[in-house]
Amino acid sequence: MQQTEIHDFLVRFFSSAECELLPVADDHDQLKVKLTKAMDKRLMNRPFYWHYIEQIGAEPETAVLNFRFSDRIQEGEFIHSGSPRLHQILDASEKMGRYIRMYQVIANKLSPALEPWLCINMKVSYQCDLKKDRICSMGLQLINGTMIEGFQSVLNTLHLSQKLPDYCYTLRPLITIKSGLTRIEHFIESELQKENFDWADHAATRWGKDLQLLDAFYEHQEEKPERYVQEKQALKEQYQPQIEVTLINAGLFFLQSAAFLPDLIKDR
Structure with missing residues (x-):
């Protein structure tokens, strides 16, 4: 991060x-x-x-x-x-609390309709013998499937309330929350696959060098002791590259999309 x-x-x-x-x-x-x-x-x-x-x-x-x-x-x-x-x-x-429901407070009462947006904030952890974290925030409109990356920064610019403002009404979602979560999950997976994995290759190289040292230490023993197996497993746990995505929080936000679209559209 x-x-x-x-x-x-x-x-x-x-x-x-x-x-x-x-x-x-x-x-x-x-x-x-x-x-x-x-x-x-x-x-x-x-x-x-x-x-x-x-x-x-x-x-x-x-x-x-x-x-x-x-x-x-x-x-x-x-x-x-x-x-x-x-x-x-x-x-x-x-x-x-990981889930919240909020509404945009709008000054223009001529367009009182608020569209549903699902926001998911996640922590992406790149782990090997080193670790790096970053925050990923995705927004998905639950009517037409518009997707925005960095959605939390959009929410930060809006006036939000936990109460539906007077004279406003909400539109019914056409995409279920379950389906929306699946769409965001697939998008995150596809984006991660496009990233540079040099960090994982370097970790694998360091892992191989330590394995060689371990094997050299036990090379004169025909039957490897239990300690060798334990140390080998410990090296795997230390160096094996993996990416972990964990949920920080989520929310359902009813917003007037014209306030921030179309410039921020990531996908649809």
Whole structure:
């Protein structure tokens, strides 16, 4: 996951959790967040503080998290794809709910129809003895099958509400959610097959070299011991290249497609 992706994800995460985003000197390389009571309890691991505050009925002072995404910034916790804090927040995101239903709030009441869009946010992990993650966000209109890659960035530009706005109505999906998920899955698979797999070839080369060393160590033993089998299996688990796609969250969004189409169409 790139630093810009991490930054955008954290902004979305804390904004959706109704945490306050505090002003910073550099909006791209810094993020300062005033946690809500619920988010403080979830992330900060200070049960004794909350037990005491709730026992005496005092007004709590929730924590402020200060993140930095570049070495140019000295203040704050450096957060990146391998940092424990990011994985803690990703876990929290999953536990807080993977599915949401929202509606676009539109100013123009002349076109009150809102079309259904399925949004799926996924984490794509490239794994061998090294690991790299990236976030993939796909949107599929459930009427005509229009597909947009990077759909979360589209949603970030829209005014959304959990309540259907007055004078608006929703159009009935022609594509089922199950069928929509299958379409997105097939698209992701086809895109992954087009990618460069040099990283996997390099991992296989390193794997082969370590296997040669292992075989050389046991070459004088006609009957290989159980330890040899275990070490060989361990090398396989360490080096074998694989791509894993896991769901982060999903949502059904009723939107006025004319607000962002046709420029962003990926497929249909």
